[in-house]
């Protein structure tokens with residue numbers, strides 16, 4: 001507590017050890033460790049990561065105070081070494097401190113993601129990639145009645161193909177510098193490294209321990225693979241001559257090469273690569289993880305799977321050749337299933353950490369300036385105070401309330417809230433809905449021979465994202481009408 005100068009009452013928390021603070025009390029999966037600690041110490045907890053004070057907020061009311069009442073005072077981000085490397089010195093959106101760089105990068109990305117001019121082509125890309133997904137799965141299903149499909153690989157290559165076409169203008173079915181089979185590795189390795197705690201961030205001189213333990217070299221290896229991929233994408237744009245503004249990379253390259261106003265904000269190479277890092281990691285991971293947990297829960301709950309497939313097939317009618325996005329509005333139960341998945345498996349369970357820019361009060365506790373805050377949406381989604389039978393997967397619970405995931409309801413925050421809410425929410429949710437619609441309309445799904453629903457592994461893994469540790473492997477059968 002001496003490290004956190006405060007005139008008022010500080011939140012409670014477990015007693016730490018000298019120097020390392022509470023680090024020895026944390027496991028590899030941070031949101032689960034925080035969950036256990038909050039069950040004992042309450043919804044606002046003070047911990048020390050080495051010499052750095054960290055507050056964990058695990059209640060709807062606390063989250064609302066941080067993200068709404070004090071949104072402005074808490075809308076910066078703490079800096080860590082690995083993040084600095086992957087974001088080209090915080091020149092991205094997700095980890096940039098509050099200020100001009102963040103504001104400008106966010107503006108450019110939002111304008112691009114929601115550009116009216118591109119709505120039609122974005123929609124075409126998503127629909128075409130969904131058709132390709134169905135073709136790939138049909139091939140597996142036709143080869144053998146028992147052919148196994150690793151859905152983690154399928155979902156990562158599906159979301160990566162879409163994001164890379166929307167944001168980078170790269171169609172990987174026509175390029176050979178990225179192996180779509182290995183894209184999952186590239187994203188998961190980068191994301192996990194990015195979210196791992198490093199000694200350098202929490203102790204003076206901790207960089208030495210990181211070098212000896214090999215952490216430093218692991219981070220640099222993962223980063224160099226990603227940097228090499230970005231280099232190919234940028235070179236490819238430069239080769240084709242004047243930029244056509246069809247994607248974010250092209251728009252930003254033009255801003256770097258032809259700044260318009262003398263005094264205006266200068267976009268640099270680092271801004272471009274920082275934004276590419278965000279799009280690739282946040283965009284691909286969020287969608288793939290949501291798809292994976294949804295299919296996992298559906299496989300564990302045959303009643304829900306059956307009801308959802310019946311709704312989808314009744315709404316779309318028989319023997320459709322392809323699915324277009326306008327039907328998304330009509331499949332109500334699908335939305336409830338996704339919300340229930342978000343409640344139990346929020347893809348970013350701690351959102352991204354915030355940093356206070358002034359002294360504030362949360363739930364009556366003093367939180368001084370420059371404190372790191374984590375919101376544990378995993379605990380909030382399982383809190384019996386807000387949810388009846390919280391550990392059960394019951395999509396119908398959302399029929400009785402008006403809760404949505406748009407950042408206005410603090411008991412369900414899969415995309416965060418406030419100034420730093422996810423700018424890719426609409427894109428992300430459309431990819432997830434369209435992917436699931438195709439999978440569930442065209443195929444019936446079963447577990448590998450000899451496996452029962454009780455055998456499905458639910459173990460979590462992860463850094464910033466809640467990955468599923470063991471891949472989900474299922475058998476697709478083309479649906480016969």
Ligand code: HEM
Pocket residue numbers: 093094095106163167278279282283284286287290347348351352353413414415416417419420421422423424425427428429432
């Ligand atoms: C289902 C898919 C997705 C989920 C669940 C998700 C979730 C999140 C969450 C929880 C945050 C942190 C918000 C906060 O700190 O309050 C975030 C931030 C962000 N997301 Fe997403 N996301 C998804 C898809 C996407 C997509 C498709 C893109 C871009 C193409 C994207 C780009 C970003 C960026 C740039 C940020 C940082 C925003 C900032 O700090 O200002 N996300 N996302």
